[in-house]
Amino acid sequence: MKRIAIDMDDVLADTSLKIIDQVNLRLNKNYNHADLLESDALKLAFYQDYQFDNQFLWEPGFFLDIAVKEDAVEVVKQLQEKYEVFIVSAATEFPESMKEKLIWLEEHFPFIGWQHTVFCGHKHMIQADFLIDDHEKNLVSFTGKPILYSALHNLHIHDYERVSTWKEVSQLFL
């Protein structure tokens, strides 16, 4: 059975949407995802604001209530019938996040379980046939086939096979 490693933030979870909300709330801004997709200048301003105040990532609760990406639950469930599925999340930088991520996974993806959940820093010690991830730094050293999941911050990258929805993941693997 081939093994697929799947990232959480901005792959299973719509983390960017929550980050935009938090930046708006804390810095009294009015960014929205659709506008950010349209304008590099706006995106630059947003990322500067985000870097200026991203402490919310370390605060208790941040990772608990992030929205699930459309179709992710159904497709991951189907993938599990044909592949060994691991969730691999770069989470050890955020000590509060891991318990919250386990609760979140148990709520939305109860069929995965702690046995197939991995929290790490670097991902280059992960052995799998495929890695679906939104960060080039994780894909570049991966020894299997890397798949880039589209996110606001990676649209300029053209070196990887790309998916933008879970329907596309389904078409690729099922």
Added chain:
Amino acid sequence: MKRIAIDMDDVLADTSLKIIDQVNLRLNKNYNHADLLESDALKLAFYQDYQFDNQFLWEPGFFLDIAVKEDAVEVVKQLQEKYEVFIVSAATEFPESMKEKLIWLEEHFPFIGWQHTVFCGHKHMIQADFLIDDHEKNLVSFTGKPILYSALHNLHIHDYERVSTWKEVSQLFL
């Protein structure tokens, strides 16, 4: 640079000693490590007691104050000069443990860092040249060279290269 994955409980940390303390405390027993090493019958009684009440593993604080194994800090520091060292702990079963394990590592092994710390359930997706672990279930599916670190619960296993102290780890790798 070759990669060594190192387990935490009963490899870096003297977890069995704390477990014996907790079983004694909760069930009003008087086990000690030296006696358990000497008698299989006593070991059997101990493990039955441990299975009867091991909820303390899930309680906040359990993993915070476990003793470090003798020479572990010095040897891991030396290993880091010649190898890429990852700490790989089967911790996702214990949601409270991961933050505590990060604090414990930062206290005793601050030179490792969250980037090289992995918390997982199964370990068979870990890619490394060596894995030092006390559990056969982790070693059996490992694709590199497995090294069994002696613990109360694995003395009957003879299928792996074995180390019993960090001095022996040093002799093997340095």
